[in-house]
Amino acid sequence: xxxxDRVAIVTGAGAGIGEAIAKLxxxxxxxxxxxxxxxxxxxxxxxxIRQTGHDAMAAVGGVSDREAVSAMMRRTADRFGxxxxxxxxxxxxxxxGLMKLSDEEWNAVLDVNLxxxxxxxxxxxxxxxxxxxxxxxxxxxxxxxxxxxxxxxxASKGGVVSLTRTxxxxxxxxxxxxxAVCPGMVETAMGRGQNPPEIMERLMKxxxxxxxxxxxxxxxxxxxxxxxxxxxxxxxxxxVCGGKSLFATPDLG
Amino acid sequence: MSVARRAALVAGAASIGRAVARTLAGAGARLAIVDADHDxxxxxxxxxxxxxxxxxxxxxxxxxxxxADRTVAETVERLGGLDIxxxxxxxxxxxEFLAMNLExxxxxxxxNLTPLFLICQAAARxxxxxxxxxxxxxxxxxxLGWDRRxxxxxxxxxxVGLTRSIAxxxxxxxxxxxxxxxxxxxxxxxxxxxxxVRSELAMQPIPKLGSPEDVAHAVLFMAADxxxxxxxxxxxxxxxxxxxxxxxx
Ligand SMILES: NC(=O)c1ccc[n+]([C@@H]2O[C@H](COP(=O)([O-])OP(=O)(O)OC[C@H]3O[C@@H](n4cnc5c(N)ncnc54)[C@H](O)[C@@H]3O)[C@@H](O)[C@H]2O)c1
Numbered sequence: 001x002x003x004x005d006r007v008a009i010v011t012g013a014g015a016g017i018g019e020a021i022a023k024l025x026x027x028x029x030x031x032x033x034x035x036x037x038x039x040x041x042x043x044x045x046x047x048x049i050r051q052t053g054h055d056a057m058a059a060v061g062g063v064s065d066r067e068a069v070s071a072m073m074r075r076t077a078d079r080f081g082x083x084x085x086x087x088x089x090x091x092x093x094x095x096x097g098l099m100k101l102s103d104e105e106w107n108a109v110l111d112v113n114l115x116x117x118x119x120x121x122x123x124x125x126x127x128x129x130x131x132x133x134x135x136x137x138x139x140x141x142x143x144x145x146x147x148x149x150x151x152x153x154x155a156s157k158g159g160v161v162s163l164t165r166t167x168x169x170x171x172x173x174x175x176x177x178x179x180a181v182c183p184g185m186v187e188t189a190m191g192r193g194q195n196p197p198e199i200m201e202r203l204m205k206x207x208x209x210x211x212x213x214x215x216x217x218x219x220x221x222x223x224x225x226x227x228x229x230x231x232x233x234x235x236x237x238x239x240v241c242g243g244k245s246l247f248a249t250p251d252l253g
Numbered sequence: 254m255s256v257a258r259r260a261a262l263v264a265g266a267a268s269i270g271r272a273v274a275r276t277l278a279g280a281g282a283r284l285a286i287v288d289a290d291h292d293x294x295x296x297x298x299x300x301x302x303x304x305x306x307x308x309x310x311x312x313x314x315x316x317x318x319x320x321a322d323r324t325v326a327e328t329v330e331r332l333g334g335l336d337i338x339x340x341x342x343x344x345x346x347x348x349e350f351l352a353m354n355l356e357x358x359x360x361x362x363x364x365n366l367t368p369l370f371l372i373c374q375a376a377a378r379x380x381x382x383x384x385x386x387x388x389x390x391x392x393x394x395x396x397l398g399w400d401r402r403x404x405x406x407x408x409x410x411x412x413v414g415l416t417r418s419i420a421x422x423x424x425x426x427x428x429x430x431x432x433x434x435x436x437x438x439x440x441x442x443x444x445x446x447x448x449x450v451r452s453e454l455a456m457q458p459i460p461k462l463g464s465p466e467d468v469a470h471a472v473l474f475m476a477a478d479x480x481x482x483x484x485x486x487x488x489x490x491x492x493x494x495x496x497x498x499x500x501x502x
Contacts (some may be wrong), residue, residue, distance in 0.1 A: 001474070165496045172458035172493055184482070208424040209482070217482035224474040232463040233471065235496035239486050243424040246417055246485040 001227040004029030006135075007080040008226065009072070011063045011120060012090025014041025016188030017139065020215030021087055021222050026054040028223060030085065033076050035059045037090075055080075063090045063116030066123075073123050082131055085226045086124040088117040088138040088160075093190060095149040106152045113156035114163070121167055125176060134176030137225045138164050139218075142184045142241040145248075157182075161237050168235030177234040179225040184241025187212040208243040255478035257281035259387075260332035262325070264315060264372050265341035266293040268440035269391055271300075272465030273339050273472050278306040280473055282337065285309040285328040287372075316363065321371035325379055334383065337476045338376040341391045342368055345405030353403060361404035366411045373419060377428060386428035387476045390416045391468065394436040394491045397498045409434075413487060420485030429484040431475045435468045436491025458493030 008025045012018040014036030022032045026049045034046045034056055042058035049056035057079055061068030076083055091113045094105040117138055128134025143150050144157035160180060167178035185191050185203065191212055195203065204210055221240050224230055239245040259282045263274045266288035278284050278301045288294045291312045298310040309331045315321040329335050344364025348357050373388060380386025395402050396409035412432065419430040437443055439462040443450050454460045471490050474480060489495040 001470075161502055165502070168493050168496055169458050177493075208421070209484075210425060213482040217479060220474075220477070220479040221483065224471075227470075229467065229470040232459060232461075232467045232492050233488070233490050234458060234493040235501075236489055237502055238483070238488060240483045242482050243420055243484045246421050246424075 001028065001223050002229060003085065003223065003226055006030045006084040006226070007033070007076065007082050008085035008087065009033040009035060009059075009076060009083060009124065010087040010089055011035045011116070013045055014038050016190060017183065017186055017215045017218050018087070018089040019045050020219040021089060022056070023049060024216065024219040024223050025085070025226065026056060027052065029054070031055040031080050033057050033059050033072070035061060035063070035072060035090070037062050062112070063088070063120050064111045066119050069119050069123050073127060077127055083124050083127040084131070084133060085135045085137070086120060087222055087226070088120055088136070090116055091139060091190075093150070093153045095153065097149050098151050101151055109152040110156050110159075113153070114159040117160055117163055121163070121178070125167070125171055128171070128176045129174040132175045134171065134174065135226045135230070136167060136171075136176065136178040137222050138178070138180045140164070140180045140182045140237065142182050142239055142245050144182060145245065164237070165235045172234060175231070177225070177231065179234060179236045179238065181218060181221045181225070182237060182239045182241065182245070183213060183218045184239070184244045185212045186218055187214055208246070211242070213240065213242055256337065256473065256476055258283065259336040260328070260334045261285070261337035261339065261476070262287065262328045262335055262376065263339045263341065264288075264368070265343065266290065266297045267341065267343065268465045269343070269435065269438065269468050270341035271297045272469040273341060274308065275301060275304070276466065276469035276473050277337070277339070277476065278308060279304065283307070283332050285311055285332060287311040287313055287315060287324050289314040314368070315372045316368035321368070321375040324372065325375040329379060335376055335379050336385060337387045337389075338373065339389045339391070339472055339476065340369055340372060343391075343393075345402065345408065347401040348404070349401050350403045358404045361408045362411070365408035366415070369412060369415060373415065377419060377423060380428050381423060381426045384427040386423075387480070388416070388419060388428065388430040389472045389475045390430070390432050391472070392416075392432050392434045392487070394434045394489055394495055396434065397495065397500055417485045424484060429475075429481060431483060431485065432487040433468055433471045433475065434487050434489045434491065434495070435463065436489065436494050438463045438465060438468060440465060456494070458496065461492060463490055463492060
């Protein structure tokens with residue numbers, strides 16, 4: 001799975017799945033840009049990667065902020081000379097039952113999870129088109145199939161799937177692929193949420209494998225799609241969800 | 254990539270099976286290869302030997318009663334276990350649906366599905382006992398439905414249904430079962446249909462033939478230790494043509 005000497009931007013890489021993705025790509029020889037809205041998180045992850053002897057740069061900024069994104073991409077190209085891989089991982093959730101969901105909660109989630117993917121992909125694709133090479137990997141979610149209390153989140157992640165498929169079609173001629181990974185419940189701050197132990201236990205039982213996924217297990221799929229060898233694979237939606245999408249049982253996560 | 258030291262059985266030694274075997278061997282897996290065709294198996298095994306690795310050659314028609322069990326038993330004995338099974342059976346004749354006869358139908362169904370059921374079951378019995386397994390079955394993008402391939406599409410849809418059922422039944426046994434669905438790949442079939450391939454590729458987002466190695470790389474990804482949270486999934490290696498199907502989201 002070759003990503004050696006490729007330049008990769010990972011959004012929301014200050015924690016959780018994004019951090020695992022950045023570290024896995026770096027360990028396979030990619031130079032990585034660590035984006036997050038929290039500067040301390042960016043710096044910590046970038047520093048930890050440098051400690052392992054790989055190159056990393058922190059780039060703070062919100063993914064739906066067009067100016068910040070343009071500046072981040074410019075800095076990346078200035079520093080590393082190109083942008084080969086974009087992993088759109090930044091995401092948030094604001095769960096609430098449909099009848100109580102507010103416009104603010106709807107807009108906030110759609111802004112980061114969907115508009116962020118649009119803005120980052122469009123900006124990066126400009127560089128990728130000029131290079132005639134690119135790999136875009138988007139993190140959707142199993143929840144895009146629809147899930148309780150997640151009308152905003154599910155719609156944003158469903159949007160990521162259809163956006164990914166359209167990116168794949170429009171960008172294929174520039175040797176740019178676009179694919180989506182749909183995680184199930186993953187052991188991160190977002191995955192665990194604020195749940196007390198008894199709810200966590202119920203959540204585990206609702207997973208066919210009886211456990212949550214690890215961030216590294218999601219990162220593995222991103223590494224595949226980001227690799228040189230996956231050039232013939234585009235527009236795909238791959239669930240890494242412990243089998244939950246085969247036949248979900250309607251209990252919590 | 255962690256298939257290193259894992260014991261792998263590759264069933265079917267034609268284009269894709271050959272690439273899978275060479276790729277897994279290159280990544281450090283210990284290998285057995287089975288095919289009913291003696292020459293095919295031995296050709297792949299000697300190529301792997303030339304590359305400095307080792308592979309066990311097994312000649313058997315695993316669609317016949319007892320042969321799948323015998324193949325798995327021999328693999329386990331020679332390799333000391335069985336962690337990874339990859340199947341690459343591919344039988345089908347092109348024919349228009351209105352003209353298709355029962356023999357063409359039966360050949361595709363029996364040739365693709367019977368050996369698949371038998372070898373998956375034999376391997377999964379061993380894996381379930383050990384609490385670890387990676388099964389990757391190569392279906393085809395054509396299962397979505399295709400011209401002149403009703404028999405083949407039905408058989409390859411069967412691969413998907415069977416694999417997802419294995420995934421679901423064995424999800425708590427440490428076994429994953431996933432599917433790779435190739436589109437147009439540069440193999441004997443594509444080379445025998447140059448006109449068809451030319452017009453087909455023109456409609457593909459990436460208007461090129463893939464290689465057997467591209468399929469093998471997807472198999473390697475799914476067969477790795479790290480892929481343990483993914484099961485029952487289908488990955489299309491097809492230049493993006495599958496995006497036009499409602500069944501692929
Ligand atoms: N954890 C799960 O169970 C799970 C399941 C399915 C999908 N996902 C998806 O995986 C991705 C990562 O999730 P996680 O579990 O690692 O979450 P996390 O909350 O642990 O980490 C997400 C990171 O993104 C950053 N971020 C938030 N808004 C941002 C913005 N506007 N710009 C840049 N960075 C921003 C956060 O600061 C945080 O560091 C998300 O897209 C999420 O929707 C997670």
